[in-house]
Amino acid sequence: GLDYAKELDGNLIIVVNDNDMSIAENHGGLYTNLKLLRDTKGTAECNLFRAMGLDYYYVHEGNDVAALIDTFQKVKDSKKPVVVHIRTLKGKGYAPAEEHKEQWHYSGPFDIETGRSLFEGDEEDYSSVSCDYLLDKMKKDPKVVAITAGTPTVIGFTEDKRREAGKQFVDVGIAEETAVALASGIAAGGGKPVFGVYSSFVQRTFDQISQDLCINNNAATIVTFAGSVYGMNDVTHLGFQDIPMLSNIPNLVYLAPTTKEEYIAMLDWSIEQNEHPVAIKLPGGAMVSGRPVTKNFGDLNKYEVTQKGSKVALLGLGTFYSLANAVADEMKSELGIDATVINPYYITGLDEELLESLKADHSVVVTIEDGILDGGFGEKIARFYGDSDMKVLNYGLKKEFLDRYDVEEVLKDNRLDAEMIAEDVKGLL
Incomplete structure (x- = not known):
């Protein structure tokens, strides 16, 4: 996608970091055009950026600092908007990351010799719980569909789990707006969609949640992850704003579980009901489990x-x-x-x-x-x-x-x- 845009002295320079790792690349649009440009080293006649009247530069060896400096020297004094399309290799220089791009999209502290996490554990988390629940639900009900927007492991769908889910798993690429519109359409057609998304990225799709989903009152489910002070902590990935954003949209039921059992009960209720669009805000910190649930979540707004x-x-x-x-x-x-x-x-x-x-x-x-x-x-x-x-x-x-x-x-x-x-x-x- 468009990774960076900055205005310098009135000149807009747009940087497209194209690392060829999206599992959703062939779903059309920008992804397909980037692949065509990458395969032709920027020479393809079909060029989305030139079609918009923008100057365009392609850097095939995007991990080559000298090549980058040379290109930016050429564009820094441009008098019109410029796109610099940079092809990079995900994890360049570190063999485990080059070989397993998806696994190494993000990593905490790790042993550089083995690539193993320094904090590796086998404990359950809400991602694995979500995946296990949804896969079981899918086997029993072909109407259940899991949706993500370029982050399949947010709900635990690693490559093997995606194969197991088959057509009941859809990744739309880095396009949260499309994910919500798709979920709304599936719900309108009688399906049971569950869209898993990081809280930080919900802001990208406020309009679709409001107009595509909630105006139509379609019974899709959104699960927000890392919407917490305990979540991601860099300034572009904060998960602090989902309550003000979502809780003030008419028709939406936004739920806050405190335990694993409450989450599963809410998710089960949401998937099976067809009266409301529902969002579920997962708690931050360590997952709490063991408290039984007797509540009927269809009895709305009862504390x-x-x-x-x-x-x-x-x-x-x-x-x-x-x-x-x-x-x-x-x-x-x-x-x-x-x-x-x-x-x-x-x-x-x-x-x-x-x-x-x-x-x-x-x-x-x-x-x-x-x-x-x-x-x-x-x-x-x-x-x-x-x-x-x-x-x-x-x-x-x-x-x-x-x-x-x-x-x-x-x-x-x-x-x-x-x-x-x-x-x-x-x-x-």
Whole structure:
């Protein structure tokens, strides 16, 4: 895709980094044209960029620094927009990465001699759980289709799993907009699509979710991964904005599980129902498991009181349900208060009956969410209590761009800490 665009002294230079690794290359459009240009070393008559009136330069040896410098010397003083198409080899210079491009698209710290991760483990995660569930579902129901946008392993579909799924797995390439439009169309035709996507990339397809999916009220499922302070931490891949983005689109039901079991139950309900478009925000951090689920998620906007108390009510959404429990423990030990703890589940709707009932024996309501506060879940709760005497504290993340951050520092900076929250609540009692 178009990897980089920068305006220098009024001149637009567009850099296309073409590393020939997309498994979806032959699905048409830009991918097919890039392959044609690459195969002809930039000489093909069919050239999307020249057709748009742009100057075009092709660099066949894109890992050759001297060749890159020579090309950029030629274009740096251009008076019109220029495309520089660079063919690179993914993992150039490191044999394991050259041989297994998809596996090495991203890597954490590893042993350079063996290529093995320094943090390798066999524990389950939400990607593997999603894949196992969906493959089993596909075998039982040919209407179930898994969709990704250039990141098949986000829902665990490695090459062998894709072969197993066959035509019930579709990767549209780096085109989240197409993925949502496809999911909406499949749902409209009676299919059961599940689109797995990183939270950071949801922003690319806001328009399709709103207009293609939700206006038509088609029952597709979107699963958002890494929408968390514990997710990816570079500034272009932050997963902090999905709650404000998605929770304010009409017709969409946005759910926040706290455990593996809740996630599977939500996913199963979403796939089998045909009344709502549904999104599921997976929690960050280590996967929690072992708590049974008895809730019917079709009974919309009904929160669950998991600990009944008085004076203070703690609503811990998704990732931070565990923090709400930790705050309750802190308040019990330090203040002698038995707080109410609530698992809200629903990001997009209010349990007005429950919230109203809290007025009888509570004076403070605390919301804790894993995302930017502005336009988020907590503000909806605060607005509900706006004309009452209830005091509301909202905890989440400030609206800011962070880059390569330390999670613990960010949590402390936003007072996402049991002792700090208990201290704030004490000041209101």
